Amino acid sequence: MENNNLNNLPKDLFKPLVRKEDTSETISKPSRTFGQEAKRTFFKNKPALISLMLLVIIIIMSIVGPHMTEYGNDDQNLSRAKLPPHAPVLEKISWLGFDGTLTDDFKGSTVEEAKRKAILRFDKENKGKFIDFKVKSKGNGERNSAKVEATYHVYEAKGMGDQYFWLGTDHLGRDQWTRLWLGTRVSLIIAFVAALLDLLIGVAYGGISGFFGGKVDNYMQRVIEILVGIPNLVIILLMMLFMQPGIMSIVIALAITGWTGMARIVRGEVMKVKNQEFVLAARTLGTSNGSIIRKHLLPNIMGIIIVNTMFSIPSAVFFEAFLSFIGLGIVPPKASLGSLINIGFQNLRIYPHLLVYPAILISLIMITFNILGDGLRDAFDPKMHK
Secondary structure (H helix, E strand, C coil): CHHHHHHCCCHHHCCCCCCCCCCCCCCCCCCCCHHHHHHHHHHCCHHHHHHHHHHHHHHHHHHHHHHHCCCCCCCCCHHHCCCCCECCCHHHCHHHCCECEEEEEEEECCHHHHHHHHHHHHCCCCCCCCEEEEEEECCCCCCCCEEEEEEEEHHHHCCCCCCCCCCCECCCCCEHHHHHHHHHHHHHHHHHHHHHHHHHHHHHHHHHHHHHCHHHHHHHHHHHHHHHCCCHHHHHHHHHHHCCCCHHHHHHHHHHHHHHHHHHHHHHHHHHHCCCHHHHHHHHCCCCHHHHHHHHHHHHHHHHHHHHHHHHHHHHHHHHHHHHHCCCCCCCCCCCHHHHHHHHHHCCCCCCHHHHHHHHHHHHHHHHHHHHHHHHHHHCCHHHCC
16 A cells, blocks of 8 residues: 555656765865864853853952042041941932941830830930831830831931942941952952962873873872871961961962862873873874873863863862951951951841852852853863764
C-alpha cells in the first residue's frame, strides 16, 4: 500500500543531487580562534556583562567619589555626628531614606510616656520641638501597651537644614560618602595587589613543580603542605608583632599563604598538558624548557589562571574586611569596608545607615566578582562554545 502511494507522487518533485568538487568541502560557518570563541561566549553571558559594568562603575567611583563632596576623610565635627542621609532632590521622597530624619517606635504605658521616651532619646534640648509623632496604639494602661512612631528632623534641630550629607555622617561627624568610597578604594587595592602576588608566585611555583616533576615536585609540594597548615589569622598576628597594622601587613599576610591554591591548580594543569603531543614534538625539535613553558604550556592553562585569579579577588576583599572588623586591619583614621561595617554594627539600633551602605557595597563586590568569574570560566571552557 505504501509503495503504491510513493509511485503515485509526481516525478517533478524529485531532483537529482549534483555533487560539485568546489563546494563539497565548503565550511558552512566562519572559522574562529579560541580567543574569538571565548570572547563571543562571554559577551552572550548577560549576568557576567552586567557584573563587569557594575565593577567598572565601583572602581571609577572609588577614584572620583571622594572628590564629589567638600569633606575630607578625617574632617571631624562632633556637632554633626551620626546625621542620617540627606540628599538634594531625593529628600522629597521620604520612603527612600534620604530626607534627613530619624524614625523609631517607642512604647509606654500611655501615649505621653512613649512620647517622653522619644524626646529623651532624640530631642531633649528642644523638648521635642523637631519631632513628629504618629500614634500607633493608645494603650490600655498596661506596661508598654501604648506605641508611637517618632520622626526626628535632626538637620532642622541642629540648624543645618541647608547642608547635605548624602550618606549621613559617622560617630565623629565625618562624611560617610567620602569615607565609603575611600574605604572601597583601600579594600580593592589590597585585593588586587594580593591577587597579583598570588598570580605571580603561584603560577611560577606551580609551573616549575609540575613541569620538572620527580624530586623537585616532591620537595616543593611538601613546602606547600606546611604553609597550608598555618592559619591566616596566626600569620596576621605574627605580622602585627613585626610590622605596623595597615595595608602592607595585610598584603604580606595574604601573600604568604594565598598563592598556594593557585600553585596547586597550575601544577595539576601543567602535569596534564606537558605530556601532550605538541609538547613532545617541541622537545623533539630541541626547544628549550623556557620556550616550552612560555609558548606552549602557559597559553593552554591561561584560562584556568584567569578564572582562579578572579575568584581570589573577592576572597581577599572579604578577608581584609574581616580583619578590619575585628580590629586587626586598617588603622583609624583610614577607612576600609570592614572598619566601616564595624562602626555601623556598633550603632545598628538607632543609626542603621552606618552599616547598610558599606554592607551593600561589599556584598555587591563579592557577588559581581563571583558572577564575572563564572562567566570567564564558561568563556574559557571549549565545551561551552556553541
